[in-house]
Amino acid sequence: MEVRVEINGNKRNVENGITVLDVLEKEGIEVPTMCYLKGTEHFPTCMVCMVKDLQTNKLIPSCSTIVADGMDIISNDEEVVEARKTALELLLSDHVGECNAPCQTGCPAKMDIPEMNRLLAAGKFDEALMVVKKDIALPAVLGRICPAPCERACRRRNIDLPVSICLLKRYAADHDLQKLAPYLPDRKKLNGKRIAIIGAGPAGLSAAYFLLQKGYQCVLFDKNSLAGGALRYAVPDERLPKDVLDEEIEIIRQMGAVFEMGRELQKDELETIRKEFDGVIVATGEDNADFDGLDKRHRSFIVERLTHRSNLEGVFAIGSAIKPGRVAIRAVAHGKEAAIAMDQFQKNKPVKGDIRMFTSRFGRMYEEDHEAFMAEADDYPRIETAGDEGFTLDEVKSEAARCMHCDCRAKDDCMLRTLSDMYRVNQRRFFPKTRAPIRKIFRNKPVVYEPEKCIKCGICVKITSMQQDDLGLAYIGKGFDVEIEVPFDDSKLKLLEETAIQCAEMCPTGALELFENERY
């Protein structure tokens, strides 16, 4: 038997007894879901799968509404989007957790610091370096001169002193440079496009580093005879030994960068360069000259935020040339951002720059949160090194183990985050003035349970009851205060291992996650 429905204005005959979600999926229309567990009795809780039925002019949860004759479904209009967005914003107002750690958010280059720390603590230095070099072109250099905004954001500050992130990064980089063949990032096949980079300082070098990986040929023009810009000519040797700088520039050269040194471009030469190359990145530093046609205010070129696009098509500007101050980490971050924007421009994609994924935040840390945060960190004080010495191998492992891992175990695999990003939600909209303290419960190893991240979807309750796991998880309490808990709060109880792993896999957020990660 079939029923007749309309889907976004298209008449369809569909199978009787299936859900609206099934129908939409068959039509190839994607509908977001979180609490939906295929093959189980429906139990809608999250409400992000809402669609509109024009027949009744009501919003319905598509995952559990059975199709009926005459339904007139609109899957994605403004009202539907607004409802989904509001549902997500409500969930986020009760979601006390952070996707990315504050240190990563605070790092201009957005390096995944907790991941580096975990690998360093496990002695996996090569892997740690790869994490570093995913976002930072000159880590050995920055490991010496970076003002470390990440450490200002480090939550360990609330307990004692921040993790010594900068020196940890330096260790990873130095360890790599000591090798005969230091790490060379993978490069895509050459795509035949050529980019001119004016200025071989930290910003220009960084832009080249990322563009080369994307398959572009890069030519760097610089008035000086040696590359490095302000790093070479403005930073004293005792802070930054020049051999370290040379070694990291050498890596970029090995990646294929061409250096035209001693070549100061004149005002009118930009036009010529633009014709010769597919794109231009201006990274001429703080005391930069003018170029014809390139808009400037005071001493800085004017560019669009995030993309670094200038008023001239195909010309991007970065580093101290757009914002004076000679902050090396910022210059390096700009290089990465401009490379991404340039790539989008070259591929005729919308130029949006390095779009950051949504990250949940909760603001200040409370005294009551300390226990949960320290649960996975070593509690000894920050290791200080004498003078300009870096860490020893033992020190690096110990210091890295001080990291509290403020990032979420599920940051790369969280439906709440993915959807929040997709629907561009505003977490602050309903976020309360006071929030629940953060808990991390390890009672149910092999999983970690973080109740404040739970969205009460009920999937784990369903799984444990289907598996006939006697211990089971249950909804405890009701209303806003409802929690998913092991009954009787008995520390001796734990979930069956198999069920626990399944629950962690199916949890749409980072509330239930596997404790161990084979990477570390």
Next chain:
Amino acid sequence: MTAENHIAIDNIIRECGSDKKNVIPLLQGLQDHFHYLPADVLKEVCRRTGITPAQVMGVASFYSQFRFQPTGKHIIKVCTGTACHVKRSGLVYDAFTRSLQLEPGNQTDPKGIYTLDKVNCLGCCTLAPVVQIEDTTYGHVDVEGVNRILKSFELKQSNSKQKSSILNNTRKIQGEIRVGLGSCCVASGSEAVRDSIHSAVIEKDLNVRMKRVGCVGMCHQVPLVEVIPKGKEPTLYSKVRTEDVSLIINKHFRPQGLWQKLSSSVYDLMTDIQTDKNWDGISQHHLQIREKHVTSFLGKQKPITTEFRGAIDPLDIDEYRHHHGFKALESVLSSISQQDIINKVKGSGLRGRGGAGYPTWEKWEKLKNQTNATKYIICNGDEGDPGAFMDRMLLESYPYRIIEGMIIAAYATQVKKGYFYIRAEYQLAVNRIKEALRICREQDYLGENILGSGLCFDIEIFEGAGAFICGEETALIASIEGNRGFPRLRPPYPVEKGLWGYPTLVNNVETFATIPYIIRDEGDNYNKLGTPNSKGTKVFSLAGKINRGGLIEVPMGITIREIIEDIGGGVADDKNLKAVQIGGPSGGCVPSWLIDTPIDYQSLKEIGAIMGSGGLLVLDETDCMVDIARFFLSFTQMESCGKCTFCRIGTKRMLDILNSICSGQGTFRALEELERLAQSITNGSLCGLGQTAPNPVLSTIRYFRDEYEAHIRGVCPSGKCQDLITYTINDNCIGCTKCAQNCPVDAIPFVPYEIHTIDQELCIKCDGCKQICPEDAVLVS
């Protein structure tokens, strides 16, 4: 665990069953025995039954009836229902907290004697604010009376009761004394009055028939005693005290003439009652039913569902039969086809009285058309609305009428099994229904082959465990099935797939109670009452700032003004009407300028209220509308089952905004956000609770936006929101020191014969000084 406990657990399991579906009765049994649910007892139960810890704790923690901590010897229940709230029960609760020296987070006093609790509604709205300790209910409690209540309770504990005697049937009966034993009456002390009458009757050696009767509806006059000397006019006494009993009896059952002298004009006594505020110290009055002012209370009413109120003993089946009882059932069984019954119900225009107003006949017809051999009928008596007690009164007073309605429904829809789902707090109702069912079985109205007609039908009682959401039919069904009261998505509707997956009819108590009349109604009288879309009558509980509150049954289409002015005798204390809240937590506020609106489904909906279950709360100029909205929203927020995002978190966020507005922290942007969020919750919620939860807020914003804006500017125009008011003492002060002595935090220095002052730093705004001041010298600004 002791051997004794093991035996107790065994017995309870044997009695209540060991299956998952029995988990609620099982937990109720355990709590009855242990007074709370100790974890080791629950674990033991899991070991002995097939019920898992997840099921036991999931269910137990959902229902508010269940406790996990030991309690004190006595439980003090402060009613926080709507009527009590507007009469400031919150302050009374705070006063108990101080008086019992409760520590934060602990509801039991250090000595372990009392546990303080809030309850949603004790159903004695006309006596608000109400406090119950064990079986004793105290009405009209004020902050200052809290200590007196504790003392009086302790005194009562030390005096044990004694009584017992039997009516001598061999002698000539001299007359009848009727004592109202509805909940309001009981709460106001009618049992003690009955005991006194009983002793007096024995003492004086009279042969008088004593009769309990259900609710008369005049709850503002309780306790009510009606005396009917044989062959004479009945006399109704209101607000009777035990010490009055002997006088009353002497009047009627001794030489005549005495009582007539004492009769005074009803008008005078009404005025007297209006201004009386104390819970003790009320003198008795008697009312002649035919007198003008009582006539106005009863005159515009139309008792159909509450037919013969105050005249019949709830459990006397013969008397019920004498008052047309079971006539409808008999005629149905003998001469009316099933389709004709449904047509008759259709012709009456009856719509479900539970709130949503779905046409009753449609549900019946759908159930009838279900070919399933197994079908169920459920009478929904889970009245949870704070400030509504119609269902309770009907269950207590007219058990047979409701049962008759259910049997007729069972016959019309071919159902063999019915359930009463009754709130656990309604113990009296549960007991009466239990007894009524037993008698009905005895008398062949229930069971196999009813009255020889071949009809087989029986009814079981299921006691709810304290969850407002279980008034929603799918949640109610989940609850009977032994689950948390999570509503299910409809369709499928219960008439298609209900209890245990079988077709199920869920009707409200009032709906069933109306059925016998409709079947008997030859001249379509029911249909002639009311308006085109709302037929017949509706029972309301009229409470709040009204002179004559109580239970009323009125024809649809009556205006709100007629109810307030004619039936209710106007706003109490000569105050001005501000609004009427209709429909409780799902309803809305009707402002004073719209009180000529007729009561019917459509008209109420148009002005942003709903019929709901029938709470009618009168608010005067001193009531803060933002506070009222906050009150209702905090109720629904607490009672949300917590399943869906919009309701679980959305109502909490709305409450956050309302709290900030009430404490002067609100912003105009937040007010706009409040409206937007309210709309999202209405649109995005699955069940009625969530869909209607924003109504009280939306309707008050609609009609009283200025009050919201005033709060945002830092002023509570009615002086109710604690963070926005200050207490000061003006020149009227005579220096009597009463306030200084009474102040719980010593914020008023003791200065006899001088004008007193309040230290604002210390003041906790408990309102105690204002209540005790004999000169009205305490100002709130």
